[in-house]
Amino acid sequence: MPLDAPALKIAATKGYGATVIMYDRYKEDREAIGKKLASETGATLIPPYNHADVMAGQGTAAMELIKEVGKLDHLFVCVGGGGLISGCALAAKALSPGCKVHGVEPEAGNDAQQSLAAGKIIRFDTAPKTICDGAQTLYLGDLTFGVMQKLVSNIFTVSDAEIIECMKFVGERMKMVVEPTGVLGLAGLKTCGLNLKGKKCGVIVSGGNVDLIRYAKLISA
Numbered sequence: 001m002p003l004d005a006p007a008l009k010i011a012a013t014k015g016y017g018a019t020v021i022m023y024d025r026y027k028e029d030r031e032a033i034g035k036k037l038a039s040e041t042g043a044t045l046i047p048p049y050n051h052a053d054v055m056a057g058q059g060t061a062a063m064e065l066i067k068e069v070g071k072l073d074h075l076f077v078c079v080g081g082g083g084l085i086s087g088c089a090l091a092a093k094a095l096s097p098g099c100k101v102h103g104v105e106p107e108a109g110n111d112a113q114q115s116l117a118a119g120k121i122i123r124f125d126t127a128p129k130t131i132c133d134g135a136q137t138l139y140l141g142d143l144t145f146g147v148m149q150k151l152v153s154n155i156f157t158v159s160d161a162e163i164i165e166c167m168k169f170v171g172e173r174m175k176m177v178v179e180p181t182g183v184l185g186l187a188g189l190k191t192c193g194l195n196l197k198g199k200k201c202g203v204i205v206s207g208g209n210v211d212l213i214r215y216a217k218l219i220s221a
Contacts, residue, residue: 001013001020001021001022001023002022002023002024002025002030002127002133002136003022003023003024003025004025004133005022005133006133006179006209006210006211006214007211008209008210008211008212009209012209021033021037025127025136026126026127047141048081048083049080049081049082049083049084049137049141049144050081050082050083050140050141050142050143050144051083051141051143052143054083054087055083055086055087055090055143055144055147056087056090057087058083058084058087058088059084059086059087059088059089059090059091060087060091061084061087061088061091061204061206062075062077062087062088062089062091062092062095062202062204063091063095065202065204066091066092066095066096066099066202067095069200069202070096070200071095071096071098071099071200072092072096072099072200072201072202073098073099073100073196073199073200073201074099074100074101074102074189074194074196074199074200074201074202075088075092075096075099075100075101075102075201075202075203075204076102076104076185076186076188076189076192076201076202076203076204077089077101077102077103077104077185077204077206078103078104078105078132078134078135078181078182078183078184078185078204078206078207079103079104079105079112079135079155079184080105080134080135080136080137080181081137081139081140081141081144082112082140082141082144082145082147082148083141083144084204084206085101085103085144085148085152086143086144086147086148086151086152088101088204089101089147089148089151089152090147090151092151093151099202100153100154101151101152101153102152102153102154102155102156102188102192103148103152103154103155103156103188104155104156104157104158104184104185104187104188105132105135105155105156105157105158105184106128106130106131106132106135106157106158106159106160106163106184107130107157107158107159107160108128108129108130108160109124109127109128109130109132109135109136109137110155110157111123111124111128111137111138111139111140112140112148112155113155113156113157115139115140115145116148116149116152116155119149121139121140121142121145122139123138123139124138124139125138126138130160130180131160131163131164131180131218132160132163132179132180132181132184133179133180133181134179134180134181134182134206134207134209135181135184154192156188156191156192158184158187158188158191160180162187162190162191163180163183163184163187164180164218164219164221165187166183166186166187166190167180167183167215167218167219168219169186170183170186170205171219176205176208177208177210177212177215178205178207178208178210179207179208179209179210179215180210180218181206181207182205182206182207182208183205185203185204185205185206186203186205189201189203
């Protein structure tokens with residue numbers, strides 16, 4: 001885990017019995033560290049997003065949503081490495097074929113937006129500076145990018161200020177503590193500029209891994 005990961009996330013992971021190895025996300029290569037550990041220990045390396053099983057598992061979020069509320073016109077999903085949105089896009093295609101799937105990422109970390117525009121995976125040299133620690137990925141996976149190219153309609157970006165406003169909204173109206181990355185989809189829906197009047201829209205709210213002290217500071221700023 002990165003050195004600046006939320007203490008809550010680190011503690012919870014250790015609580016499940018894991019050994020947590022820390023690294024500097026701005027200077028070290030997570031994938032290289034993982035491969036080295038796997039080779040030394042004989043462990044199986046499970047990618048965080050670029051794997052068919054991971055994509056399928058994360059896609060159950062959209063599957064459950066559509067099965068509960070019916071077919072959607074639009075679905076907004078946060079984007080990091082692309083596992084969640086690619087899985088959700090596949091689920092939406094199967095269960096709600098007319099649904100347009102939109103990805104949302106922080107302005108400072110818009111590698112997905114750049115990648116879809118360029119028709120190839122754009123790679124960042126270092127982790128983007130954003131309050132969304134779950135969206136500080138350097139590049140999309142080849143599997144996730146392939147699905148996104150075919151099934152994702154747009155990638156929108158939002159500012160950290162817009163993200164904080166949505167954290168406040170979710171906290172006040174829904175009484176839910178959601179991490180910055182988790183409200184990207186909602187922030188995208190509110191700022192995308194699409195004519196959504198009369199449309200049935202779904203939003204994937206993903207992640208509550210935020211320290212309460214930091215959360216309080218963010219929403220009180």
